[in-house]
Amino acid sequence: MDTIAHIGRGHYAALATALAAAALLAGCGGSTPSSPGDEEGPEQVATGSGEYGTHLTADDGTSVYLWMGDHGSTSSCSGACAKAWPPVLTHGAPKAGKGVDAARLATVKRADGGTQVTYAGHPLYYFAGDGGAGDTNGEGSNGFGAKWWLVAPTGAAITEDAGSGSSMSPSMSPSMSPSDSSDGGGY
Incomplete structure (x- = not known):
């Protein structure tokens, strides 16, 4: 009986060890991107066309936006904001695709340590x-x-409906701080 009990405990110990190893391996394995742009390597920024005319895209055609709440090239969007508007992140210098001026592409370090792509001095974001x-x-x-706008190839915010062709430079707009919103969300 002691032998059977000993073998039984051994199987439980082996099972527990196997489960712990499986959990450890699962935690160490690769992960899938949680949002566009999270993949390894440099992000490519290109242009796409649609309802609002020609605008910047990244991650194989996903539209990107600028936020009027940012001040210069520093991102003010974090926490819940960054969940709704994930930053366009890169590992390495971003690449200029079709229709993009490479001289306007750059990066900025985020407070969370990530490297965010900027265009014409403005941080870029996806929309969840x-x-x-x-x-x-x-x-x-x-x-x-503050308002979120698609980005024209010139780096200006596309601020009007389709067909009007109107856009404005982010530096020409009235500045609002993230605390100016009464609801904090609005998307």
Whole structure:
């Protein structure tokens, strides 16, 4: 009986060890990107066309936005803001794709340690409400205290409806701080 009990305990110990090893290996394995741009390597920024004309894209055609709440090239979007508007991150110098001026591409270090792509001095973001390439659901949203706009190849915010062709430079707009919003969300 002691032998059977000893073998039983041995199997439980082996099972527990195997489960612990499996959990450890699962934790060490590769992960899938949680948002566009999280992949390894330099991000490519290109242009796409749609309802609002020609605008910047990244991550194989996903629309990117600028936020009027940022001040210069420093991102003011973190926490809940960065969950709704994930920053365009890169590992290495970003690459200029079709229609993009390479001289306007740069990066900035985020407070969380990530490296965010900037264009014409403005940090770039995705919108969590866009389902994929070509979607522009974030255009004109007023979330976290300021407007979110698609970015023209010139680096200006695309601030008007399709067909009007109007855009404005981010530096020409009134500045709002993230705390100016009464609801904090608005997307």
